[in-house]
Amino acid sequence: MPAISEKGRLMPESPIRKLVPYAEEAKKQGRKVYHLNIGQPDIKTPQVALDAVKNNNIEILEYARSEGSEQYREKLAAYYRGKGIDITAGEIIVSTGGSEALLFAMGTVADYGDEVIIPEPFYANYNGFATASGVKVVPVVSSIENNFALPPIGEFEKLITPKTRAILICNPGNPTGYLYSKEEIRKLAEIVKKHNLFLISDEVYREFTYDNAEHYSIMQEDGIAEHAIMIDSVSKRYSMCGARIGCLISRNKEVISTALKFAQARLSSPTYAQIASEAALETPQRYFDDVIEEYVSRRNLLVSELEKIEGVRVAKPKGAFYCIAELPVKNADDFARWLLESFQWDNQTVMVAPAAGFYSTPGMGTDQVRIAYVLRKEDLLEAVNILKEALKVYPGGK
Template sequence: MPVISDKGRQMPESPIRKLVPYAEEAKKNGRKVYHLNIGQPDIKTPKVALDAVKNNNLEILEYARSEGSEQYREKIAAYYNSKGMDVSGKDIIVTTGGSEALLFALGTVADYGDEIIIPEPFYANYNGFATASGVKVVPVVSSIENNFALPPIEAFEKLISPKTRAILICNPGNPTGYLYSEEEIRKLADLVKKHNLFLLADEVYREFAYDDVEHYSIMREEGIEEHAIMIDSVSKRYSMCGARIGCLVSRNREVITTVLKFAQARLSSPTYAQIASEAALETPQSYFDEVSKEYVSRRNLLVSELEKIDGVRVAKPKGAFYCIAELPVKNTDDFARWLLESFEVNNETVMVAPAAGFYSTPGMGTNQVRIAYVLKKEDLITAVNILKEALKVYPDN
């Protein structure tokens, strides 16, 4: 039998998607499943984006430019400038989702065997992207005790080696919902300048910043123009996960030139999706105000209800639409599977994402879950009640 590559064997399973077969089986057996496991917003996509595709009269669906259309990139740049970032269209490469932007970034800044430092827990696919790129993830642990704030800079500095090429953050964070402050970003900026590293920031949840706290982008920080690489996407901002359009932004010309070569190798991002994404930039601010208000309400409700359950500890998120909850169980992988296979309340159950998959340090997060509050409030109440009842009878407690 032909042999599968080591890289293929080492690719991690998604902690978000690996339980899908169990959920599908539960549904086949007639049970309703409340999905708290995946960041698929239930907010409607802006009509202006959908109409741009519906009303388009293209006669030939041609390739787009590898870097994205000039018109679209200029409009993205205008959006960034409205957020206080000095960015032009030439600083942007349009990608097939933020995922491709991350892959291109790792391919640009690191060679096989090089290292990137990431505060954990982190978006699970960072492990997959690193494995696919032959790059080693070096985790620096953040803690639920302080809401997953940025670890001390000294903790980062201890991990820097001759193979270190970059620090990667997600701001606001998936899976923690933590929003880095301007002071924390500035500390990271000073660190990458001191050690001549890249600072990669996944900022796809930028619009989801709560409690009157403003998101501070690395692209606003002066003096790190050659170090800063920002990852972005339309998926969450406009509830357009299926469009698969993102971008990579940097004022480092060598970075952009190199990323473009990766983009040329895959030809181009989808034309219709770029049309929809360009139109989405016309979405009025009122849309984001309403969405933010809704998510704050959901967050407050979810955290409040979770805190009522004995033995549960939850970090209060400042952004995005996730939180990490610590449960009184030994292994949330087993618990999540048990919920789908063996438990129900009124023929209903819940699906959560075990948090161990958001860590790269073995043994971390085994009693934690990530919960996405992307359901309407009455469904969140029902889902948390099911979780509460499940914890009362779970046999491994």
């Protein structure tokens, strides 16, 4: 039999999706499964976006431009200017989700064998994007003990080698909900200028910050125009995960012209999804105010209830809609599978994402899970109660 590629063999499974077959089997057996594993908001998509597709009278569904519709990019640039980020339509490449924008970024800045430094835990698919691009992830470890704060800048500099091409952050963070301060962004800016690196910032959760904290983008930092690459997406902002529309933004003309070649190779992003995303820019601020109020309420409930469970430690997120919880178990992968295969409480169970897949350092996060608080408070309360009862009888505890 022909052999698969080494790259394919090394491609990691998604810790978010790999347990889906077990969840489906649990449902077939009549159990209700509370999905805490995936960042699929239950918030309604803005009606203006849905109506833009529903009421459109397109007769030929043509290719869009490879860099994205000019009209959409012009409106997107105006949106960012309203957020204090002064960019033009020509500094935006529309992508098929933030995922493709990250692939474009890695392909643009790094060659096979080059290195990208990433604070961990990080969005699990960064491992997959790096593997697909032939790039080595070099982790800087952050810890639940200090709420996953950015490690000291000296820790970054220790890891910089001639192969280092970029530092990649997620702000606010997935899976931790950590929000970078302006001071931290400025420290990172100094490093990339000093060592002539790129600073890539995944800002898809930029609208979701809590406790009166403000998001500070790398695109607002002076002096790093040639170094900064921002990734964004409509998926979470407008609860439009299925649209698969994101973007890559940079003032570096060579970055944009190179990323465009990758965009041309895949032809274009979906036309209807761009129409919906353009219309979504008309969403009023009260939509976001209501969403943030709801997420803060859910976060507070989740953290409070988790902290009541003996042996559980949880980091309090400042943004996004995830948290990392450390459980009194030896192996969170085994526990997550056991929840779906062997446990039920009143014919219900819970699906979580084992956190080891959000690290690249072997052995890290093995007793942690990522929990997405994207369910109604009533469901979150029930899900945490099921988790508490499961931990009482789980045979693989510490």
